[in-house]
Amino acid sequence: MELKIALAGNPNCGKTTLFNDLTGSNQYVGNWPGVTVEKKEGKLKGHKDVIIQDLPGIYSLSPYTLEEVVARSYLVSEKPDAILNIIDGTNVERNLYLTTQLVELGLPVVMAVNMMDLVRKNGDKIDVAKLSAALGCEVVEISALKGEGGIAAAEKAMAAAQAKKAGELPHVFTGSVEHAIAHIEESISGKVPNNFLRWYAIKIFERDSKVMETLHLDAELKAHLEEHIADCEAELDDDAESIITNQRYAYINGVVDKAVKKKAAKHSLSTSDKIDRVVTNRVAALPIFAAVMFLVYYIAIGPLGTFLTDWTNDVLGTAWLVDIPRGWLEGVGCAGWLTGLICDGILAGVGAVLGFVPQMLVLFLMLSILEDVGYMARVAFIMDRIFRKFGLSGKSFIPMLISSGCGVPGVMASRTIENERDRRMTIMTTCFVPCGAKMPIIGLFAGALFGGSGLVAVSAYFIGVAAIILSGIILKKTKGFSGDPAPFVMELPQYHTPSAKNVFHATWERGWSFIKRAGTVIVASSMILWFLQGFGFTETGFGAVEDNNSSLLAAIGGAVCGIFAPLGFGNWQSTVATVTGLIAKENVVATFGVLFHIGDGVAEDDVALWGAIAQHYTMLSAYSFMVFNLLCAPCFAAMGAIKREMNSAKWTAAAIGYMCGLAYLVSLMIYQFGGLITGEVSFGLGTVAAVLVLAFFIYMLFRKNKYDDNRLTVSAVHAAKVVTR
Amino acid sequence: MKTLKEVKVGETATVVKLHGEGATKRRIMDMGITKGVELHVRKVAPLGDPMELNVRGYELSVRKVDAEMIEVL
DSSP states (O other), rough: OOOEEEEEEEETSSHHHHHHHHTTTTTEEOOTSSSOOOEEEEEOOOOOOEEEEEEOOOOOOOOOSHHHHHHHIIIIIIISEEEEEEEEEEGGHHHHHHHHHHHHHOOEEEEEOHHHHHHHHTOEEEHHHHHHHTTTSSEOOBBBTTTTTEEEEEEEEHHHHHHHHOOOOOOOOOOOHHHHHHHHHHHHTTBBBBGGGGHHHHHHHHOOHHHHHHHHOOHHHHHHHHHHHHHHHHHHHHHHHHHHHHHHHHHHHHHHHHHOOOSTTTTTTHHHHHHHHTTTOTTTTTHHHHHHHHHHHHHSSSHHHHHHHIIIIIIIIIIIOOOOOOHHHHHHOOOHHHHHIIIIIIHHHHHHHTTTTTHHHHHHHHHHHHHHTHHHHHHHHHHHHHHTTTTTTTHEEEEEEEEOHHHHHHHHHHHOOOOOOHHHHHHEEEEEOOOOGGGHHHHHHHHSSSHHHHHHHHHHHHHHHHHHHHHHHHHHGGGGGGGSOOOEEEEEEOOOOOOOHHHHHHHHHHHHHHHHHHIIHHHHHHHHHHHHEEEETTTTTEEEEESSSGGGHHHHHHHHHHGGGGGOOOOOHHHHHHHHHHOOTTTTHHHHHHTTSSSSOOOOOOOOHHHHHHOOHHHHHHHHHHHHHHOOOHHHHEEEEHHHHHHHHHHHHHHHHHHHHHHHHHHHHHHHHHHHTTTOOOSSHHHHHHHHHHHHHHHHHHSHHHHHHHHHHHHHHHHHHHHOO | OBBGGGOOTTTTEEEEEEEEOOHHHHHHHHTOOOTTTTTEEEEEEEOOOSSEEEEEEEEEEEEEEHHHTTTEE
């Protein structure tokens, strides 16, 4: 018989490590239905019929965060055979808070006290037998990082699942609360599954809106239950939700006092705290942060990254992947068009993307290390003040940082932001950061028209950051982003030595999602593009064309390129390059190579290509084109990631529409205003349009936030209430 | 009424009452800031906000706006 064991625990308790340890490479990663919370499951090593279901890391089973709702609805409706609850042995008190809620579900629970190696090192003692008695579940000691005890814990959970017996429920609450809960249990008995009786009763006591919705109790019963709750509230002079939370913690206090002996004095500094004294120090924090980011980028994009990219591009991507197969195909006398399709269409396209992989892996490797060490939470802590001003949260920095490597994992990293509004805002703006694939575009124009000036790249980053900040200010005043401000209550986990296993796992997971993109979207689009630019209608009818000026692609580009004329790049080559840029931004360079008859294997520093670009663009129109391509819709893969993370067609369309619109308007202003100054364009309709756009932006930036106003009055009323009390 | 926001770095305070309601209040309580618990203000972020607390033996960061809802003694 198949057994399902759910893995539950707080964030940072070592759950991911244990999950990887238990399942090895036998994992399936997907999404929970209807929401964008990651769902991971895998088969237990050595037990084909045991499925380990990883739940999102949560602190509680409240109805307020997406992760918590996902976890509890899984536990209540799917009824796993057992719950394996991992708790951090160095932070038992807060971790047990979730445990008190898990045991109430009436499912067999096994508690695994993790990080026992650290507990012992600190000289602390945990009395497992007392914990077990106090919470009514079996307790085992493990150290996931060292690979100790994990399998034993899983086997205990299997045994508990087969026994199908939940433990004795601890009496967590005081007399009057237990009394009210008993009354509620009596009233709803028969209306809910028997083993969930206590859980439902407590949720009703808390007036949990999500549970009340699902129960459909009649009004009379509701009023009756409400009486019990109100009585209890009056007696204890607090609201029901607070009563429950307070008493859980009070119960845990008692348990911890008996079962956990800490060697160090209260509020004393652990090693982690000592590190933090320096790392998040008022004076040193920002310089250290800058230094860390510089180091990450120096390694990823500096000499090592460049060497890796060059090697993969020149040796692996071109020589091995394209030239060798071409030799074979020509050797066996394959038809010219087929060789072309395979080598120039498919393999060259894949090669161009693969060339990017090593650099990406180096970047992901370093970000994974920072994440595993615990520095990422500090980044949010340090940056929160700044980001909040633009309607984002400190955690938005992480997706944006990753986006400077690649937008796909960047958008995916937005998952760490709990608040939906902040997350949507982050997804919408994070692709404005110039990603690694946009670098060749910048390099191309900088080399062709700006004498290779580094200022072009600097200004590209500046424009990206400005687009994020201004978008944040504009968007947070719109209706879609109005609502209650999000609480920023975040744990700063203890620093720990990164685990090589975890780091490589995370790096590979991210890298793989990028490689998959090369294998699917890119291959298909490379083939379509190869066809569109190699074939067309000539005097002799439809067929392969020598001159791609008469290709299908040229015809399509020529038909729509007019809309870009006010932006300074109304030639069809620009339109086609922009379109191919949607497949992958680095394609823009290769496309210019093909369209200007230089060859598709060109790099952004090809002198012949520079000459061709200089002929077709002025400095201003080149800059306008570059900015448009930096800000407009990202590549298909990133758009796919946006769609996955937004999980709503409406929001996806809004995000992509916003990006394209902003790109168009900004490029319009750059070309029109710049043109007036340089004399490249004369005053006309375009100028008027640009002035209107500018006025619109200024209005949107400085208008009053009417939604914020409401919020202020609400809190003012609230403050008045507090005072009168 | 003294709130957590006014507690200086390095000082310890005891929670008297939590104001506010809904998600934010529950979240703060879930993280262990409940009536009677001791909060030790560890530091304030370099840019002046948020603040870092030691509560129930771990480190928690809270924005000053939310700290204002926590009445302390």
